[in-house]
Amino acid sequence: MLDLRKLSEDLHGLGTASSQRDVSALAGRKGSWLSSTVAHGRRPSTAALVALVFNLKDIVAETVKAADEAEDQDDRDAYLGGAADLQAWVQHLEAELARRIENHEA
Numbered sequence: 001m002l003d004l005r006k007l008s009e010d011l012h013g014l015g016t017a018s019s020q021r022d023v024s025a026l027a028g029r030k031g032s033w034l035s036s037t038v039a040h041g042r043r044p045s046t047a048a049l050v051a052l053v054f055n056l057k058d059i060v061a062e063t064v065k066a067a068d069e070a071e072d073q074d075d076r077d078a079y080l081g082g083a084a085d086l087q088a089w090v091q092h093l094e095a096e097l098a099r100r101i102e103n104h105e106a
Contacts, residue, residue: 002049002096004038007089014082016059026055046100053093060086 004023011017011026021031027044028051037044060083067079100106 002044002092004034004044007052008034010085010089014085016056016082016086027052028055046097046106049093049097053090053097056086056090056093060090 008017008020008023011023012019017023017026020034024031024033027033027048029048033048036042063079063083063086067076067083070076070079
C-alpha cells in the first residue's frame with residue numbers, strides 16, 4: 001500500500017518538497033490534492049503516480065549532477081544519499097504502477 005503521508009514526510013525531510021502543496025505539484029495536481037486524498041483515504045490516480053515518478057526521476061538526476069559537481073566529499077555523500085532515498089521512492093511508485101497494470105486497475 002502506498003503511504004502518501006510517509007512520501008510527503010520523506011520529501012520534506014530531503015528538502016525536495018517544503019509542503020503538501022509542493023508534493024501535489026510533483027504529482028501534477030492542484031495544491032490541496034495531497035491533503036484531500038489522504039484525508040478522504042482515496043487511492044492516488046495512476047496519472048498522479050506517473051507524474052510523481054517522472055518528476056522524482058528528474059530530481060534524482062539533478063541531485064546526482066550536483067553530487068558530481070560538489071567539491072567537498074561530505075557534500076557529495078549527502079547528495080548521493082538523498083538521491084538514493086528518492087530513487088527508493090521512485091522504485092516503490094513504479095512497483096505500485098506495475099501492480100496496477102498487472103491487475104488491470106486504472
